[in-house]
Amino acid sequence: MKTIDVQPQPILSLKRIFAIALSGVKYRLFRAVVTVAVITVAMAFLMNILTESLIKKAVANSARDQIANLHRVDQWIARLSVPQTGEQIIAGLAQADPADPYVAELAGMSGKTPDDLASLQATARSAQEYLQFFQDMNYGRRRVLVGRAESARIFDHLQDPGAYDKFTANLSHMKTLRFPTEADAFQAFLAEWPTLRDWMGTVRDGQAKAIEQIKKSLGNQPLVEALRNADGDFGETLRQAGFALGTEEAASLSREVKRLDNMLLIESTINNPELRQAVAAKQDILPGDVSVALIWDLIDRSHGAAWYVDEMNKAGLDTEKLDPAFIRDLAGDYAHAQLLKYAERQTLDTGGGLMGIGARMTWLALVSMLVCAVGIANAMLMSVTERFREIATLKCLGALDGFIMTVFLIEAGILGIVGGIAGTLIGLVLAILRMALGFQSLLVQSFPALDLVKAGLISILLGMILAAIAAVYPSFRAARLAPMEAMRIE
Structure with a gap:
């Protein structure tokens, strides 16, 4: 019997396979350009959405701070006219750093030291978290959970054991609501709430006395007119009354008035x-x-x-x-x-979602990503399908299924990188130009360069990955075809 000597199939190096894939792209340059154009448009659309959303987020943060500065005079007039509400005191204490002058002011108004407020500050942060939970809830659900109680009075309402049991029972039926903490942590907070509430009452009493003292010193002079001298005698009057007014803040307040x-x-x-x-x-x-x-x-x-x-x-x-x-x-x-x-x-809809761009824009980005995937998959499918005869020739020459798939995936990756880079740059430039027309100098002040670089790298990587994934099925199908069957396909 004749012996058939089967030699091992030679395997090309990855470098050689990459060179073959690159030469294939050059040989079919027109088809490659069409595929790259599809990827470019898809990634430009995605990058445009990401860029606009990131710029809006950065501008929103900058504008929020600047608007607060513009309202500084209004805020001081309010502080010097009536005591702060409990919610304002909670928010102020929760958001302030321990070294913040406002903490010293609250301590002075309540007859304590800033160190005494450390434990109260932790309770205030918990209170703010729970208040935000109830505030975000619609009226119907809040009415079921806590009745007619609103704001900080909700915590007073839940001090009653019966009201708390009703709250927990009704909350367990609202499966779509995610409570900020575990039940034990909330119970611990409710136990500490009376201490925080009593302290807030002391602060309000101290603020009322300080305001009355300032009114006596003003006489018939309007408060706004007195604030012109915030960097002078009137500023000293405010400090003696217990209000924290630094030198820089006083000078800025006077200039603003x-x-x-x-x-x-x-x-x-x-x-x-x-x-x-x-x-x-x-x-x-x-x-x-x-x-x-x-x-x-x-x-x-x-x-x-x-x-x-x-x-x-x-x-x-x-x-x-x-x-x-x-x-x-x-x-x-x-x-x-x-x-x-x-x-x-x-920028009302910014915040939350992917990279802080907002829930709505996150969904748009995901939908655009899906559209990109479909467009890229279609382009890669056409690119591979029209080359079935070429694939059959390669198989007749001894190419293995794995080699054919590797070549097509490398080609797809090359086209994905080129299209991703082009689309990212186009989407980035168009979005920046559009945002610059609206936000003008605010864009320069708050330009999110680092976030945009991250978004650009994500878009380029995504373009390459989507192109490679989109080429898997048609490449696998082509590699599995028998050579003679592939030759007959037009």
């Missing part, structure tokens, strides 16, 4: 008939169409500011404290405040 006074002075000029008529003539509109926003826009330019000061002088208005450069700065402040309001409206 004076700035608001000057802005109100500019806006009040709209009621002057002569000045209103002059603005209408300059802008070629009716006097009734002159608005505060139009005046601010007019004086936001050097020549407009100089012209407006001259017109104020002609109208007999006081311009002693105003000069063109100063009112132009005020116009810039007004424009920035309007930009912050715009940013606040545009």
Whole structure:
């Protein structure tokens, strides 16, 4: 009997396989370009969504802090007019660092030291967490759980054993609700709540006495007018009453009050008939169409500011404290405040979800990822299917199934990387340009460079992975075909 000597099948190195895959891409350049274009569009769409969402998140955080600074005067007027609510005291203590001057203020108002508030601060943080849970709940469910109790009164309501048993029983039936902590931790908090509640009452009493002391020192002087001297005698009066007002905070508060006074002075000029008529003539509109926003826009330019000061002088208005450069700065402040309001409206849905981009945008990103996968899979399927005859030839020459699959997966990975990089750059640039048109200087102030780099790397990696995964099935199918059967496929 004739002996058949079967030699081991030679196995090419990964470097050689990569070179073959790369030459295949070059040989079928048009098909490769089409496939890359599909991947590019898909990844550009995904990167655009991620970039816009990350920019909105960063702008929202920056705008929130700046808006709080703009409302500093309002916050101090409120603090010096009425004692804080229990919820405000809880939030303030929970969010403050132990070295924060506000902690020292609360300690002084309640006759304690900052060190005494360490345990109360932990309880306050728990209280804030539970309050947020009840606040996020719709009214119907909250009514079932705690009756008519609201805010901090919920904890007073649950001090009753019967009310607590009813609460736990009803909560167990609401399977979609996730309570912040275990039941034992909540019971421990409720046991500590009376101590925190009594301390808050002491703080409110101390604040009421301090406010009464300040009112006596003011006499008939308006509080806003007194705050102009926050960096002087009135600031010292506030400190003696027990309020924590640092030197920098006092100076900033004084500047802010004076700035608001000057802005109100500019806006009040709209009621002057002569000045209103002059603005209408300059802008070629009716006097009734002159608005505060139009005046601010007019004086936001050097020549407009100089012209407006001259017109104020002609109208007999006081311009002693105003000069063109100063009112132009005020116009810039007004424009920035309007930009912050715009940013606040545009970023209401940020927070939570993937990378903090918001639940809605997270779902959009996931859907776009699915669309990307379908588009890439279709492109790779067509790319592999039209090469069945080539695959049959390779198998006739001795290529194994594993070699064929490896070649196609490497090709898919190459196309995925190229398409991922191109799509990431296109999506990134388009999103930045679009966001820059809306957020303007806020984008520069809060540009999330590190987050965008991470998102870009994720998009590129995702493009490569999706392309490789999409090529698995058609490559496997092609590799399993018999050579003669593959030759007959058109």
